[in-house]
Amino acid sequence: MRRFFSITFAILILATAFTVSAEAQSSGSQRVIANIPFEFSASNKRLPAGEYAITVLNSSSDRKALQIRSMNGRFSALVLTNTVIGNVADNSKLVFERYDDRYFFSQAHIAGDSTSLAALRSHKEQKHLMATAKKKSLVIIVAG
Numbered sequence: 434m435r436r437f438f439s440i441t442f443a444i445l446i447l448a449t450a451f452t453v454s455a456e457a458q459s460s461g462s463q464r465v466i467a468n469i470p471f472e473f474s475a476s477n478k479r480l481p482a483g484e485y486a487i488t489v490l491n492s493s494s495d496r497k498a499l500q501i502r503s504m505n506g507r508f509s510a511l512v513l514t515n516t517v518i519g520n521v522a523d524n525s526k527l528v529f530e531r532y533d534d535r536y537f538f539s540q541a542h543i544a545g546d547s548t549s550l551a552a553l554r555s556h557k558e559q560k561h562l563m564a565t566a567k568k569k570s571l572v573i574i575v576a577g
Contacts, residue, residue: 463489463543465525466504467576473529475501475510475538475552483508487527487541487576489550497550499541512538514550521547525576532562532569539571 465487472481484504489497490511497516502509519542528540528549542549 463492463546465527465541465543465576467525467527467574469527469574471529471536471572473536473538476512478508478510480508480510489541489543499550499552501538510538513553514541515553517549517551519547519549521545527574527576529572529574530562530569531572532565536572537562 466484467487468484469480470482472479474480480501480503486500486502486504488500488502490500491498497514499512499514500509501512517540522542522544525544526540526542527538528542529536530539531537537554538552540549540551
């Protein structure tokens, strides 16, 4: 009987330790919620207009990845990024490149952070966009 209680107690301690560890990892993640009013592309995926959560996945790495996920969970993209050093931002910002009537996710700048996360784009994709677009402009969405 004593052994049963010891095993039960040990399992309870382990479960509590895992829960605390998971909470510590999730509370440190950087996350931004933004309403994006147009359809856009991110990592070769087309995402419809709507409300999205943008989360930095591996924030301790020098090669960060962003998860862009619709709030209803139906649409998502994983974006590999390069870190660009800049000034500390007061507000979170998402930057999109606009070619004609198409929008492409370009950068995320998280409030309170001095780095921007610039989406990686293949040379082939960049060349295609430059050849087919009449003009390029930047669209910045300030997120809360």
